[in-house]
Amino acid sequence: MAVELEKKLDCKDLYSYLTNLGTSSLDSLYDSSYACLAVFRELPELAKQYVMRMLLLEGSISTSLIASWVTSSGQSDHQKALVKLQNLHILINGSTDEVTVNPVFRSSIKLYHICGSSAVEPLPPDKHSKDVTFLTKYADSRWECLLHYLVDSSTQEVSSGMQELMQNSRLVSHKSSDGRSVTNISSLGFQFLLLSRRIQVWFIVQEHLKNSQNLEDCVECLKLLFQLSFLKSGKEYSTELLTPTQQGFLQDLRELGLVYQRKRASGRYSPTHLGINVLEGSKKPDEEGAILPSVFKDGYIIVETNFRLCAYTNSQLDIQIIGLFCQLQYKFPNMVIGTITRESVHNAFKSGIKAEQIFSFLESHAHPNVLHNFPVIPATVRDQVTLWQHERDRLSFTEGVLYNQFITQNDFELVRQYAEDLGVLLWSSGTTRSMVVSKGGHEEVRRFWKRNKQN
Incomplete structure (x- = not known):
């Protein structure tokens, strides 16, 4: 779920973000020892070992020699580490089968590791300092x-x-x-x-x-x-x-x-x-662990089989979010009560919110007392909300132009047949002599009708 959400939001991890910057931008970034340390600590353990081994080397080193540092069973990890270091421009390709540590990166990170000092020191507190x-x-x-x-x-x-x-x-x-x-x-x-x-x-x-x-x-x-x-x-x-x-x-x-x-x-x-x-937040989901629950610290929502929703919260933000898909009815000092209705979920659907997103929200914020239930959301509620979404999905909207007020049935049939042959006819009624053509086909049908009216 978390990976899918991040892809839709185009939320890149730090590695992907940095590799898209380009080598010249990375060189400028590596002027900062803090940037080098931050990138270094996100590297795989094997890649960190390679950097530390080559940190004091001024010249190049062959990749075959680096490969000899690991056993045959670790060659897969070796290749991944080498590719990651090269993509981040920490290792620069030299002649055939040789690489060297980026001198800018080496200088910045060596300065920190050897000197062990920070360039930014905190200021003494003053009367406005906050804890x-x-x-x-x-x-x-x-x-x-x-x-x-x-x-x-x-x-x-x-x-x-x-x-x-x-x-x-x-x-x-x-x-x-x-x-x-x-x-x-x-x-x-x-x-x-x-x-x-x-x-x-x-x-x-x-x-x-x-x-x-x-x-x-x-x-x-x-x-x-x-x-x-x-x-x-x-x-x-x-x-x-x-x-x-x-x-x-x-x-x-x-x-x-x-x-x-x-x-x-x-x-x-x-x-x-x-x-x-x-x-x-730039770590991948498998590195960070479980992404959900979201901004809320503890689960607080109970959904009952009669579509009633009880939320044990006094946060106005929590209440507003629930109100996106639930009709709120009562508010108490430590909880709110609402009902999931056809109208309330349709209002959510109008904003592009899907039924599965509502279910994911309710499950990820479920009260601890209902986490042992299977399913956490009652089947009756899940099925009905899904049906309400299908009910809305049955309708599709296409922009078109209405043609009516034809004087004779022959005029109507002539234009209707022409629009149908063009593939732009969306709807027609011989009883009312009315039809709807697509917006894209409107100009062609209109020109055809003008020519025939003149004849």
């Missing part, structure tokens, strides 16, 4: 603002730039209603809610990087992200060492809750747990 508890609450509240906008576009706490990003990412869709534009969560947006928070953060960060004016700016932003992953929450760091591009990107990260900055002009910032763990 880890505050930073955690701040990060969670900022991220929930983004999710609130996703399920309710009337939320005004998201900047216009962030709204545009979510539209470009296809997490929300625009529809016209009563002469005005309405923004609703899309099918992909609902899938986005099913991902873990770390994957969500990584996806949005990737979308931000796509908006970079050029690859150089993208690399500068990546350097800041890699640096954040090595900093400590509860500590403050100076913005003076950041480039102008990174300082601008810092404001985007501030809105997302990845860093805290008391005000834009402040010369210090604090990374939050979202910023420090941002690269954790």
Whole structure:
């Protein structure tokens, strides 16, 4: 499930993302020791061994010699490690059967391993310094603002730039209603809610990087992200060492809750747990383990056979998400009660949300007391919601042009036959002398009718 969602959302893991940058961009990225360390720690264990063995070698080394470092049973892992190092431009191909460690990568990572020092030191605390508890609450509240906008576009706490990003990412869709534009969560947006928070953060960060004016700016932003992953929450760091591009990107990260900055002009910032763990979301599902449950910490939903839904939560965000496909009826201090109805699920279907996505959401957020049930969602509810979706899928909509008010039956039959021969006839009724042709065939049918009227 998680792999399918990430593919639909085009959410790449760190390895795939970096290999798409190109060799020159990777060389620029490897100027940062933090970037080199971050890439190094994501390498397979065998690839790490190769880098450490060759770290102090200035010249090239034959691949056959590297192959001799492993037994015959490990040749498959050897080939995978070698390909990964070459794709990341850590190993550079020389002459036939020879490779060398990228000098930029070697210099940066050797400096860190030998000197064992960090280029960024925390600032002494001042009267405005915040502790880890505050930073955690701040990060969670900022991220929930983004999710609130996703399920309710009337939320005004998201900047216009962030709204545009979510539209470009296809997490929300625009529809016209009563002469005005309405923004609703899309099918992909609902899938986005099913991902873990770390994957969500990584996806949005990737979308931000796509908006970079050029690859150089993208690399500068990546350097800041890699640096954040090595900093400590509860500590403050100076913005003076950041480039102008990174300082601008810092404001985007501030809105997302990845860093805290008391005000834009402040010369210090604090990374939050979202910023420090941002690269954790770039891991593949099999590396991270189970992706679900999503942003919610514990299961809280019980679905009964009579279509009633009980959600033990007081979070407004949780309630809004449930309201996307459920008719809410009662709200108590620690729970809400609603009913899954034909009308409520059809409203969800109109936004592109599928029945299977609703089932996945309910299962991944099921209350612990019903996890032992099989199935977790009552069969009656699952079957009925599926039938309601099939009911909607029976109808298909095709744009066309209506022809009517023919004076004689012969005129009607002449035009109908011509449209049918062209393959553009969508519907016809001899009783009312009416027909509908496709929009693409309208001009040809219209010209034919004008010629025959003149005759």
